[in-house]
Amino acid sequence: MSPLRLSTAITAAIFLGCFLQGCTSGPHTVRAATVKASKDRRDAPEFTLKDADGKTVHIADYRGKVVLLDFFATWCGPCKIEIPWFTEMERKNKDRGFAVLGVSMDDEGWEVVKPFLAELNVNYRVVIGNDETAQLYGGVDALPTTFLIDTSGKIAAVHVGLAGKKEFEDGIEQLLQPGGIRRDASNRMSLPAFAIRTK
Amino acid sequence: MQAKIPVTVKVGYHVNSNTPSDDYLIPLKLTWISTGALEAGAVTYPKPSLEKYEFAEKPLSVYTGNFELVANFKVAANAPTGPGAAVGKLRYQACSNKACYQPKTIEITVPYQVQ
Numbered sequence: 001m002s003p004l005r006l007s008t009a010i011t012a013a014i015f016l017g018c019f020l021q022g023c024t025s026g027p028h029t030v031r032a033a034t035v036k037a038s039k040d041r042r043d044a045p046e047f048t049l050k051d052a053d054g055k056t057v058h059i060a061d062y063r064g065k066v067v068l069l070d071f072f073a074t075w076c077g078p079c080k081i082e083i084p085w086f087t088e089m090e091r092k093n094k095d096r097g098f099a100v101l102g103v104s105m106d107d108e109g110w111e112v113v114k115p116f117l118a119e120l121n122v123n124y125r126v127v128i129g130n131d132e133t134a135q136l137y138g139g140v141d142a143l144p145t146t147f148l149i150d151t152s153g154k155i156a157a158v159h160v161g162l163a164g165k166k167e168f169e170d171g172i173e174q175l176l177q178p179g180g181i182r183r184d185a186s187n188r189m190s191l192p193a194f195a196i197r198t199k
Numbered sequence: 200m201q202a203k204i205p206v207t208v209k210v211g212y213h214v215n216s217n218t219p220s221d222d223y224l225i226p227l228k229l230t231w232i233s234t235g236a237l238e239a240g241a242v243t244y245p246k247p248s249l250e251k252y253e254f255a256e257k258p259l260s261v262y263t264g265n266f267e268l269v270a271n272f273k274v275a276a277n278a279p280t281g282p283g284a285a286v287g288k289l290r291y292q293a294c295s296n297k298a299c300y301q302p303k304t305i306e307i308t309v310p311y312q313v314q
Contacts, residue, residue, distance in 0.1 A: 073299070073301075075223055075224060075299070075302070076294075077224070077255050077259075077294065077299060078253075078254040078297060078298055078299060081254050105301065107302075141300065141301075142295075142298035142299070143298060143300070143301075160298065161295070162254055162297045
């Protein structure tokens with residue numbers, strides 16, 4: 001049978017607009033973190049997820065610590081930039097009441113996540129997330145999305161997209177200080193630049 | 200027969216090509232679920248562009264803006280005349296320069312008429 005039996009109008013009949021779905025924020029509107037005043041913080045939503053050893057993890061387990069909660073995926077290039085920073089921050093601050101907790105959003109689960117963590121020498125706890133967890137945290141449409149949670153379990157800052165290493169360091173440092181005030185070597189108080197508002 | 204499938208990626212975003220630069224990246228892929236009286240052939244993907252992004256050391260093989268996928272079909276020898284439709288899935292994963300978005304799969308339908 002000749003292909004000519006197929007209507008030549010076929011190409012004209014196709015109208016497919018494959019517009020990207022779900023890109024709710026503009027490509028250049030990545031939000032940097034600002035550590036909120038204590039009164040403006042809301043509770044970090046509770047979740048129950050499993051780590052690589054099958055142990056149950058609740059966000060409430062971290063009460064009393066400053067937590068960097070990082071939603072990431074193995075297929076996310078910007079996430080691969082930040083993860084080594086978080087590994088370093090975990091190493092530097094784990095004895096100061098700080099912990100990083102990674103939440104993988106990979107559909108394939110540990111099969112792809114474990115080799116990824118090994119490749120990047122990740123030294124902090126990671127759990128496998130799901131849509132329900134993402135919804136609890138506002139949808140987590142874009143990756144990476146990173147939350148800084150204070151010692152009372154409240155969300156103090158949110159980074160959406162690739163952020164600067166110093167922004168994380170300053171935010172963590174601020175939250176680790178009693179009352180959120182930092183003192184330098186000369187014992188003078190200082191605040192991270194992004195916490196200062198002139199108007 | 201060929202069916203051209205136009206695709207538009209929003210300004211400021213890109214999708215990985217069908218042959219991404221790294222194994223960890225998710226490729227654009229069109230597969231057919233059902234083709235009715237047609238026999239599906241290979242899908243021809245356009246030549247990707249190599250673009251440098253802040254989060255990657257080397258340029259990535261991506262599609263941006265407007266491009267076309269070309270689906271090839273043959274008509275089965277015993278195909279009945281009349282209308283039909285080929286239904287497929289297009290999987291893609293998009294990023295901006297700063298963030299990436301969950302992979303998505305959308306359904307596409309190619310209507311046809313066997314005469």
